[in-house]
Amino acid sequence: MATADRPQMPKGTDRMQPTMVGESYTDRRSQExxxxxxxxxxxxxxxxxxxxxxxxxxxxxxxxxxxxxxTVSLYLLVILYLMAIFASFVVPYDTLQRFDQFGYxxxxxxxxxxxxxxxxxxxxxxxxSKLDKKTFKYTFEEDTSKQYPVRLFVTGKxxxxxxxxxxxxxxxxxxxxxxxxxxxxxxxxRDLFSRIIYASRVSLFIGFAGVIIxxxxxxxxxxxxxxxxxVVDTVIxxxxxxxxxxxxxxxxxxxxxxxxxxxxxxxxxxxxxxVLSFVGWTGLARVVRGKLISLREExxxxxxxxxxxxxxxxxxxxxxxxVTSFLVVSITLAIPGMILGETTLSFLGLGITAPDVSWGSxxxxxxxxxxxxxxxxxxxxxxxxMLAVVLFNxxxxxxxxxADPYSR
Amino acid sequence: MGHFILxxxxxxxxxxxxxxxxxxxxxxxxxGSFIDTYRRNLEAQGGTVNEAQLKALEVRYGLDKxxxxxxxxxxxxxxxxxxxxxxxxxxxxxxxxxxxxxxxTVGISLLAIVFTWIIAIPLGIISAIKQYSIxxxxxxxxxFIGLSVPAFLLAxxxxxxxxxxxxxxxxxxxxxxxxxxxxxVAKFVDLLKNxxxxxxxxxxxxxxGTIRVLRATLLDELQKPYVTTAxxxxxxxxxxxxxxxxxxxINPMISTIxxxxxxxxxxxxxxxxxxxxxxxxxxxxEATLAQDMFLAGAFVLILSAxxxxxxxISDICLAWLDPRIRYGCAAHAx
Numbered sequence: 123m124a125t126a127d128r129p130q131m132p133k134g135t136d137r138m139q140p141t142m143v144g145e146s147y148t149d150r151r152s153q154e155x156x157x158x159x160x161x162x163x164x165x166x167x168x169x170x171x172x173x174x175x176x177x178x179x180x181x182x183x184x185x186x187x188x189x190x191x192x193t194v195s196l197y198l199l200v201i202l203y204l205m206a207i208f209a210s211f212v213v214p215y216d217t218l219q220r221f222d223q224f225g226y227x228x229x230x231x232x233x234x235x236x237x238x239x240x241x242x243x244x245x246x247x248x249x250x251s252k253l254d255k256k257t258f259k260y261t262f263e264e265d266t267s268k269q270y271p272v273r274l275f276v277t278g279k280x281x282x283x284x285x286x287x288x289x290x291x292x293x294x295x296x297x298x299x300x301x302x303x304x305x306x307x308x309x310x311x312r313d314l315f316s317r318i319i320y321a322s323r324v325s326l327f328i329g330f331a332g333v334i335i336x337x338x339x340x341x342x343x344x345x346x347x348x349x350x351x352x353v354v355d356t357v358i359x360x361x362x363x364x365x366x367x368x369x370x371x372x373x374x375x376x377x378x379x380x381x382x383x384x385x386x387x388x389x390x391x392x393x394x395x396x397v398l399s400f401v402g403w404t405g406l407a408r409v410v411r412g413k414l415i416s417l418r419e420e421x422x423x424x425x426x427x428x429x430x431x432x433x434x435x436x437x438x439x440x441x442x443x444x445v446t447s448f449l450v451v452s453i454t455l456a457i458p459g460m461i462l463g464e465t466t467l468s469f470l471g472l473g474i475t476a477p478d479v480s481w482g483s484x485x486x487x488x489x490x491x492x493x494x495x496x497x498x499x500x501x502x503x504x505x506x507x508m509l510a511v512v513l514f515n516x517x518x519x520x521x522x523x524x525a526d527p528y529s530r
Numbered sequence: 531m532g533h534f535i536l537x538x539x540x541x542x543x544x545x546x547x548x549x550x551x552x553x554x555x556x557x558x559x560x561x562g563s564f565i566d567t568y569r570r571n572l573e574a575q576g577g578t579v580n581e582a583q584l585k586a587l588e589v590r591y592g593l594d595k596x597x598x599x600x601x602x603x604x605x606x607x608x609x610x611x612x613x614x615x616x617x618x619x620x621x622x623x624x625x626x627x628x629x630x631x632x633x634x635t636v637g638i639s640l641l642a643i644v645f646t647w648i649i650a651i652p653l654g655i656i657s658a659i660k661q662y663s664i665x666x667x668x669x670x671x672x673x674f675i676g677l678s679v680p681a682f683l684l685a686x687x688x689x690x691x692x693x694x695x696x697x698x699x700x701x702x703x704x705x706x707x708x709x710x711x712x713x714x715v716a717k718f719v720d721l722l723k724n725x726x727x728x729x730x731x732x733x734x735x736x737x738x739g740t741i742r743v744l745r746a747t748l749l750d751e752l753q754k755p756y757v758t759t760a761x762x763x764x765x766x767x768x769x770x771x772x773x774x775x776x777x778x779x780i781n782p783m784i785s786t787i788x789x790x791x792x793x794x795x796x797x798x799x800x801x802x803x804x805x806x807x808x809x810x811x812x813x814x815x816e817a818t819l820a821q822d823m824f825l826a827g828a829f830v831l832i833l834s835a836x837x838x839x840x841x842x843i844s845d846i847c848l849a850w851l852d853p854r855i856r857y858g859c860a861a862h863a864x
Binding site for chain 2: 373376491495507
């Protein structure tokens with residue numbers, strides 16, 4: 123895109139005579155550089171020609187793709203979400219499936235080379251557990267005589283994929299009666315990996331659910347505030363300032379304390395979403411308002427007003443499409459806040475509770491320092507939370523650069 | 531200046547009113563009146579329910595009257611006598627518990643903000659003057675992580691790392707042997723041994739955003755002609771940077787208290803639960819879990835009010851430092 127205003131090379135260098143080539147190092151080198159320069163220039167020019175008639179959306183996409191980290195993050199995030207959606211296929215076990223005598227079992231160790239030095243496909247050894255009579259802890263010993271191969275697409279417990287397609291194959295698993303704990307097991311001998319992936323359903327989708335509610339509130343209130351201005355604007359802005367300036371965690375805690383304990387998992391999910399959105403809409407409302415204020419004096423808005431369009435029509439049909447790209451950015455950046463909010467609440471025992479799982483409720487097991495010191499794999503959900511949040515932030519960052527293709 | 535302070539103080543009044551309304555809503559939220567909760571709690575603990583006492587409570591809080599009147603009674607009790615009601619769980623006046631716990635939370639939060647600056651100011655300056663260097667990228671990456679990771683997760687991980695590396699468990703404010711001892715040098719040293727972790731955790735999460743703000747403002751300032759002038763006059767580079775652009779770029783840091791303070795106070799609650807600090811955190815959590823709403827509501831009220839006042843003080847400081855804000859138009863204050 124920037125080819126046009128690149129400083130032109132002096133004419134002489136562009137038309138260097140081929141006879142001079144190869145006579146000295148400097149000549150060769152300059153020829154090389156020239157070639158490279160032409161190569162990149164042509165490529166750039168081609169790209170610029172392609173983009174000359176591109177739509178706003180294509181420009182954004184091209185700009186977004188330039189942000190390497192953001193692109194990679196997007197792919198990783200899509201994988202995370204796919205894993206959450208197809209959780210029942212991806213994981214080897216159910217969330218509540220218990221393996222007796224495997225409480226706090228270490229992550230299964232994958233082997234390739236067996237005791238005799240022969241190389242196999244990945245396999246695990248059988249483990250036998252013994253109860254230590256003094257400490258009442260299970261200790262595990264690997265039994266090298268018995269090998270259990272780890273396979274893809276093994277047949278396991280039957281389930282309904284997406285609740286409709288009956289299946290019994292799982293992405294990976296172990297043949298035989300030995301449990302395979304990729305990330306270890308919790309206190310009751312349940313596979314932590316399976317639980318984390320199932321938990322990501324709640325944790326990842328609460329972000330979306332929360333953002334949708336915040337989004338609706340934010341657009342309506344921010345739109346009204348920005349379009350009408352005056353007293354309405356002042357009142358709404360004061361309320362936003364107020365909500366932003368009080369610490370949100372105690373408010374979240376106090377609000378979620380009111381969620382009845384006997385509610386079902388899905389009801390709790392929506393209640394928590396509401397609690398989180400109570401604070402979350404303010405940021406979006408600010409973005410919408412700020413943009414609308416700058417747009418409402420544009421000629422096309424005045425034209426719409428003269429043609430006696432109603433305020434709501436002007437806001438939704440003419441003004442909001444102009445701020446879509448900014449909304450996408452702020453939504454992307456608002457989702458991680460929601461995810462963290464849910465994690466915090468569930469971690470404290472105020473959000474999702476057993477038998478439902480979320481990353482936060484899984485981390486409740488990691489509250490006790492003794493548990494972490496002895497069974498550090500209980501911290502695994504932390505890394506999933508961090509991963510999801512960092513990915514969202516990187517994508518948001520890339521989108522922010524992309525949303526304004528003319529900014530540089 | 532006096533005019534500015536007066537205006538801000540007047541703006542505080544409706545905010546405090548909103549805070550009290552929010553706290554009262556929190557108290558009212560659980561189904562049934564709190565007398566019912568009280569009765570349930572007493573019965574659950576196996577205590578006998580004294581009907582006359584319940585009746586007295588009902589009259590005291592005007593439970594037979596409409597909600598607005600109840601709200602009026604509740605606020606009047608607070609304003610006139612500092613009476614926040616009674617905690618069902620602890621069987622003590624809420625005000626006593628507040629008095630015991632809130633100063634610690636305030637202290638830790640303020641210290642954490644000071645720590646945040648101690649970390650953020652040098653790093654922000656480095657990030658700006660060495661723009662696009664390896665340091666800048668490392669710091670940018672770290673501040674991304676710091677922005678993404680909530681304090682309590684960092685606290686768990688750090689506690690685990692310290693414990694496995696040194697076998698030393700950082701928890702609580704004092705070691706057991708100092709728990710009830712009077713203040714002494716030894717006790718103070720013990721306090722320092724334990725308090726660095728929560729402070730560090732809170733400061734790191736707060737510093738991330740502050741570094742970004744400082745870097746951005748400093749980059750703006752560094753391009754201005756007065757910097758070139760200072761250089762042309764032959765000032766040493768460190769003086770050029772520290773004396774003029776940094777001084778200007780520090781100003782917005784004061785206004786970041788506005789969003790730093792709520793975040794730190796909130797973060798402190800959860801961190802203190804993880805690290806077992808005797809501050810507001812564990813109590814407010816227990817109160818909400820047991821639906822001891824007078825206590826929970828009072829904490830929401832006090833923490834929010836203190837945060838609002840803290841923000842107000844920071845605004846006044848900023849106006850005092852920066853005349854553009856004092857006389858500025860509304861558009862500039864954006």
